Amino acid sequence: DAGVIQSPRHEVTEMGQEVTLRCKPISGHNSLFWYRQTMMRGLELLIYFNNNVPIDDSGMPEDRFSAKMPNASFSTLKIQPSEPRDSAVYFCASSIPGLAGVHNSYNEQFFGPGTRLTVL
């Protein structure tokens, strides 16, 4: 398997522009996560989906951020309008969710290579 695929790997844009980040999860994984990593705040969960449905978006910082998962093999994270403080590395991860209430149920998340976003 190719692992989690993200594009683009690097994005440089100007303040106010729309930015769209893309993710293809590992085939057969039905949970997908978007994270943001910065030096100051570390790795933060933004939103996650189960079976293409958003489950928890409490980490999405503002209404400028939106995420969609139109099918099991594709998700987007959009920032509109972008601001310099959005500069970070954005990671997508996928997993096979463990069974609720089952001990030792596997929940490992597998990460993509990330998109380094710079907003000037």
Added chain:
Amino acid sequence: EDQVTQSPEALRLQEGESSSLNCSYTVSGLRGLFWYRQDPGKGPEFLFTLYSAGEEKEKERLKATLTKKESFLHITAPKPEDSATYLCAVQARNYGQNFVFGPGTRLSVLP
């Protein structure tokens, strides 16, 4: 509030000098504790999952252990290629599949 802390923030070892990294957590109802390795410019790479106190997992020079309040990642006779940032994350029973990540420990192994 669930919290995950890691210590030390950074660690420099000589090749062959064994040591341990610490991950302390405060969470109501631990579902799992996960260790990851992250190389510069790359995404975190999964290493281990631990589910209950007393559990241990090993992989090459790495061994992870878990108690009710913390986890240790023991590195035996490290090599320069073990240099990376090591992240731990916890998953609580009340938070679905959310992971809460610690800030990481930057490990440098000098030849």
